[in-house]
Amino acid sequence: MSDGGGGGRDVLTIRDLDVTYFVRGQEVKAVRGVNLTVRAGETLAVVGESGSGKSTIAFTTMRGLDAAGRVMNGSIHFHDTDMLALRPRELRAIQGSRMAMVYQDPQTALNPAFRVGDQIGEVVREHTEMRGEQADNRVLELLGGVNLPDPAGVAQRYPHELSGGQQQRVLIAMSFACNPELLIMDEPTTGLDVTTEAHILDLVANLKEQHGSAILYITHNLGVVARFCHRVAVMYAGEIVEEGPVSRVFSKPAHPYTRSLLTCIPKLDLSKHDRPLSAIEGQLPSLSDLPTGCIFAARCDFAEDACRATPPPREQIGDDAEDTVSCHRHRELPPFEFERHIRDVDQARADATSDGALQVERLKCFYPVRRRIIEYVSGKQQKFVHAVDDIDLELGRGRTLAVVGESGCGKTTLGRTLVGLQMATDGTLTFEGNELAGLARDRGPDLRRRVQIIFQNPDATLNPQRSVGDAIARPLELFNLVPESGRAARVTDLLRSVNLPDNFADRFPHELSGGQKQRVAIARAFAAEPDLIVCDEPLSALDVSVQAAILNLLVDLQKRSNTAYLFISHDLSVVRYLSDLVAVMYMGKLAEVGTPEEVFVPPYHPYTEALLSAISIPDPMIEQENIRLEGPVPSPVNPAPGCRFASRCPRKMTVCETQEPPLHEFSPSHRLYCHIPREELDKMRPVIRYAGEETAVV
Amino acid sequence: MSNGTAITADDAKVVEQPAVKKPRRVPLSMIIGGTIVSFFVVLAIIGPYVTPYPFDQFHFKHRMVPPSAEFWLGTDRYGRDIFSRVVSGASLTVFMAGTGTFIGVTIGVLIGMFSGYTGGWVDEILMRLTDIAMSFPGLLLAMLVVAALGANEVNAVISIGVVFVPKVARVVRSATLGLRHIQFVEAAQVRGESRAYIIFREILPNIWPPIIVETCIRLSYAVLLVVSLSYLGLGAQPPAPDWGLMIAKERAFMVTAPWVVFAPASAIVLLIVSFNLLGDGLREWLAARKTSDE
Numbered sequence: 001m002s003d004g005g006g007g008g009r010d011v012l013t014i015r016d017l018d019v020t021y022f023v024r025g026q027e028v029k030a031v032r033g034v035n036l037t038v039r040a041g042e043t044l045a046v047v048g049e050s051g052s053g054k055s056t057i058a059f060t061t062m063r064g065l066d067a068a069g070r071v072m073n074g075s076i077h078f079h080d081t082d083m084l085a086l087r088p089r090e091l092r093a094i095q096g097s098r099m100a101m102v103y104q105d106p107q108t109a110l111n112p113a114f115r116v117g118d119q120i121g122e123v124v125r126e127h128t129e130m131r132g133e134q135a136d137n138r139v140l141e142l143l144g145g146v147n148l149p150d151p152a153g154v155a156q157r158y159p160h161e162l163s164g165g166q167q168q169r170v171l172i173a174m175s176f177a178c179n180p181e182l183l184i185m186d187e188p189t190t191g192l193d194v195t196t197e198a199h200i201l202d203l204v205a206n207l208k209e210q211h212g213s214a215i216l217y218i219t220h221n222l223g224v225v226a227r228f229c230h231r232v233a234v235m236y237a238g239e240i241v242e243e244g245p246v247s248r249v250f251s252k253p254a255h256p257y258t259r260s261l262l263t264c265i266p267k268l269d270l271s272k273h274d275r276p277l278s279a280i281e282g283q284l285p286s287l288s289d290l291p292t293g294c295i296f297a298a299r300c301d302f303a304e305d306a307c308r309a310t311p312p313p314r315e316q317i318g319d320d321a322e323d324t325v326s327c328h329r330h331r332e333l334p335p336f337e338f339e340r341h342i343r344d345v346d347q348a349r350a351d352a353t354s355d356g357a358l359q360v361e362r363l364k365c366f367y368p369v370r371r372r373i374i375e376y377v378s379g380k381q382q383k384f385v386h387a388v389d390d391i392d393l394e395l396g397r398g399r400t401l402a403v404v405g406e407s408g409c410g411k412t413t414l415g416r417t418l419v420g421l422q423m424a425t426d427g428t429l430t431f432e433g434n435e436l437a438g439l440a441r442d443r444g445p446d447l448r449r450r451v452q453i454i455f456q457n458p459d460a461t462l463n464p465q466r467s468v469g470d471a472i473a474r475p476l477e478l479f480n481l482v483p484e485s486g487r488a489a490r491v492t493d494l495l496r497s498v499n500l501p502d503n504f505a506d507r508f509p510h511e512l513s514g515g516q517k518q519r520v521a522i523a524r525a526f527a528a529e530p531d532l533i534v535c536d537e538p539l540s541a542l543d544v545s546v547q548a549a550i551l552n553l554l555v556d557l558q559k560r561s562n563t564a565y566l567f568i569s570h571d572l573s574v575v576r577y578l579s580d581l582v583a584v585m586y587m588g589k590l591a592e593v594g595t596p597e598e599v600f601v602p603p604y605h606p607y608t609e610a611l612l613s614a615i616s617i618p619d620p621m622i623e624q625e626n627i628r629l630e631g632p633v634p635s636p637v638n639p640a641p642g643c644r645f646a647s648r649c650p651r652k653m654t655v656c657e658t659q660e661p662p663l664h665e666f667s668p669s670h671r672l673y674c675h676i677p678r679e680e681l682d683k684m685r686p687v688i689r690y691a692g693e694e695t696a697v698v
Numbered sequence: 699m700s701n702g703t704a705i706t707a708d709d710a711k712v713v714e715q716p717a718v719k720k721p722r723r724v725p726l727s728m729i730i731g732g733t734i735v736s737f738f739v740v741l742a743i744i745g746p747y748v749t750p751y752p753f754d755q756f757h758f759k760h761r762m763v764p765p766s767a768e769f770w771l772g773t774d775r776y777g778r779d780i781f782s783r784v785v786s787g788a789s790l791t792v793f794m795a796g797t798g799t800f801i802g803v804t805i806g807v808l809i810g811m812f813s814g815y816t817g818g819w820v821d822e823i824l825m826r827l828t829d830i831a832m833s834f835p836g837l838l839l840a841m842l843v844v845a846a847l848g849a850n851e852v853n854a855v856i857s858i859g860v861v862f863v864p865k866v867a868r869v870v871r872s873a874t875l876g877l878r879h880i881q882f883v884e885a886a887q888v889r890g891e892s893r894a895y896i897i898f899r900e901i902l903p904n905i906w907p908p909i910i911v912e913t914c915i916r917l918s919y920a921v922l923l924v925v926s927l928s929y930l931g932l933g934a935q936p937p938a939p940d941w942g943l944m945i946a947k948e949r950a951f952m953v954t955a956p957w958v959v960f961a962p963a964s965a966i967v968l969l970i971v972s973f974n975l976l977g978d979g980l981r982e983w984l985a986a987r988k989t990s991d992e
Contacts, residue, residue, distance in 0.1 A: 420888060421887060440888050441890050457881060460882065
């Protein structure tokens with residue numbers, strides 16, 4: 001959280017901007033009356049959920065609006081240049097040199113057919129006088145500037161040979177090629193791991209310091225805003241509802257929508273045993289048929305008749321002219337405060353008992369690496385990707401075991417093996433005395449019924465050609481749970497249990513929103529009356545307000561049905577909220593297992609410590625340790641002996657590189673695999689603390 | 699900034715409510731192609747009943763006469779009315795092309811879905827076999843089949859099926875591969891659905907668009923194959939009023955009496971072009987449906 005960095009001259013000024021999309025005869029008023037100013041050396045965040053129009057602002061500024069979109073009103077000035085009046089040639093002179101953009105998906109922003117060095121070199125040659133060796137040196141300097149190890153080697157590679165984090169660094173290097181005065185970043189870290197995200201944000205902050213660039217940062221992640229930006233504009237359904245310095249907005253949010261956003265994200269100190277999350281009820285209004293009054297009135301807890309009648313004026317809060325809110329009732333709202341849940345960690349530890357309905361013992365899942373024919377013939381030894389390597393876990397009925405870790409740590413493989421989408425290479429999985437062996441179709445029907453899965457991507461989880469009712473009725477039919485005459489009634493029950501109206505049974509997936517599709521997927525999983533559900537990142541594709549509602553639903557259904565969840569996630573706050581047990585995985589190995597109250601407070605595994613330090617928390621009263629993982633990620637193909645984390649571990653010792661880490665058992669539930677002696681682990685400082693205190697937030 | 703535009707379009711889509719559905723614009727090529735194709739299909743059914751003369755009636759006094767009020771498209775060397783022959787021939791060509799395509803597409807779809815869904819060695823072997831089959835030019839393969847089985851209409855139809863199976867299987871396999879690891883298919887696997895259920899109930903309904911388009915394109919090739927085989931004497935046998943056969947038998951008089959070849963040749967071109975138009979239009983129309991629905 002850094003304040004007061006701004007104060008430079010205005011770089012980007014947007015006034016009264018209206019953008020409308022003309023889609024199949026409808027006018028979608030995506031952006032209305034937006035005013036924004038970004039100054040040199042300052043980072044302005046635009047936050048909002050999907051459909052809020054935040055990306056439209058970025059693309060309008062870059063003049064990249066597609067054919068269906070039109071600027072109806074307003075102006076965009078870059079310094080004194082009217083961006084909307086520029087001709088293509090003038091635009092090219094500015095873009096890439098004086099203003100640059102970093103996109104959300106680095107994979108599509110880089111051309112796969114060219115070496116990354118050449119792609120950066122093209123920008124350098126296009127916009128500067130540098131040629132030949134001088135330009136090449138500049139490319140290496142840029143790649144070095146984004147902390148890529150071995151810049152010369154990276155420059156020679158093609159995009160697909162780099163990891164997602166490295167690709168994003170290349171894009172950032174490219175955007176800084178000409179020291180732009182304005183940098184627009186559209187969700188630059190959304191697809192990345194938290195540890196990588198932390199690195200990228202540090203990097204951009206650093207480059208901003210050096211070059212004094214102005215940054216327009218578009219995101220849905222409030223935590224990143226709190227850590228990284230000076231000012232923030234909160235958008236809802238195409239309008240800015242609140243704008244102000246980050247310190248003020250996050251401590252005294254004035255608009256009900258901002259407040260809801262801040263409270264609907266689970267915090268690290270909130271567990272499902274405390275209270276349900278506060279979700280925002282209702283849906284985004286239709287942008288082609290806008291309500292007359294306040295845009296948020298339909299979903300606002302504080303709305304009264306006046307709110308629905310007239311749109312609220314923009315009012316200034318405090319002395320700053322850019323500290324504003326658009327709400328009729330912002331003076332009458334009760335003061336905003338973050339909750340504090342200070343709990344007795346020892347008490348929680350005693351509660352953590354398990355009857356071990358699901359037992360995972362020494363589970364190994366290896367994928368063979370494809371050999372070339374010549375290697376096959378010459379008898380070269382088969383290599384394996386060690387996706388899951390010797391894991392022991394236990395999970396009781398009606399409880400939730402969360403598996404966390406970065407992408408590629410094997411958490412998804414673990415889930416897929418459990419439900420029988422993949423074969424285990426070695427080890428056993430038992431569920432209440434029955435072995436879960438082989439693929440799903442080799443297991444008995446009863447066992448299959450009892451283990452279900454909920455997938456990550458709501459758009460792909462339902463067959464587009466089948467109605468919702470059909471999808472939910474299929475498990476009932478397949479497992480002979482309900483006779484044909486009663487199926488329709490049971491489908492209605494299930495729809496109600498996931499808070500969907502009865503008539504949804506006749507709808508098709510393309511008529512539903514992402515959250516609704518995920519509810520149908522949950523209803524389908526519960527239709528089989530399972531005892532264990534594997535939830536594979538079911539929330540990561542959803543907006544935060546929807547995410548809260550789905551989390552509440554999962555908790556509620558678990559209480560009623562006593563179903564166990566194996567919850568796979570990379571979001572530690574969600575994991576903290578939902579889980580009874582947390583397993584931290586790194587490169588196919590367990591790093592640490594325990595209750596959240598054990599894992600989220602010292603003693604930590606060094607990897608847990610780094611993960612916790614990398615998450616972004618939108619609460620100004622919370623302090624965080626700053627630990628960044630350096631060093632290369634080792635290859636998962638036939639990994640070397642020793643601790644897998646050794647190459648990146650900030651607390652590495654020599655023994656770590658050669659020997660498997662030993663097990664420390666702190667309690668029956670808390671296991672930790674590390675070479676660091678126990679006394680030293682006990683001395684660790686909490687990574688996340690309330691400001692001015694030494695107690696861990698948990 | 700192609701990437702940028704894609705994302706903004708998405709942005710607009712999210713906010714759009716699934717309100718009143720406007721009818722989609724039907725591509726012009728689909729209307730034209732569809733109309734001509736339906737015309738030929740109607741002709742194929744009612745053709746023999748509406749011709750002015752039976753297709754095999756000789757008019758010895760009117761041999762090789764140019765188009766006139768009496769003989770709209772002229773007569774051939776035996777004095778047979780060419781208009782009647784072309785109209786009667788529609789049924790033979792359309793029926794043979796249609797049946798051959800149906801056989802090829804049906805078997806091709808089954809093999810393609812099975813191969814794509816099963817994967818691994820089975821897929822590898824099946825696809826290498828299709829590679830071998832496809833390395834023969836289509837007409838040559840068809841001729842080989844007919845030569846082996848004997849030259850008649852039934853064997854010509856079978857040969858078209860044989861030529862089409864690998865091509866259709868390829869297209870369907872790639873469509874199936876795209877769905878093999880999609881979540882709703884995996885959800886069915888977790889439920890323990892049978893392979894047949896997954897292939898026919900989960901995958902097939904989602905790959906109709908490419909199958910339909912492929913069928914249309916195959917139909918136009920089938921027409922070409924039917925007439926080529928007849929032209930070479932490997933399909934319909936005289937005196938059948940097959941278009942390819944007509945061209946083959948009359949081509950010696952092409953210079954002195956061009957109408958004898960002109961009429962059947964135009965019918966072939968028109969039918970092939972209209973099948974292609976229909977396929978193109980369908981492709982566009984189905985693609986538009988996909989983007990607006992999902």
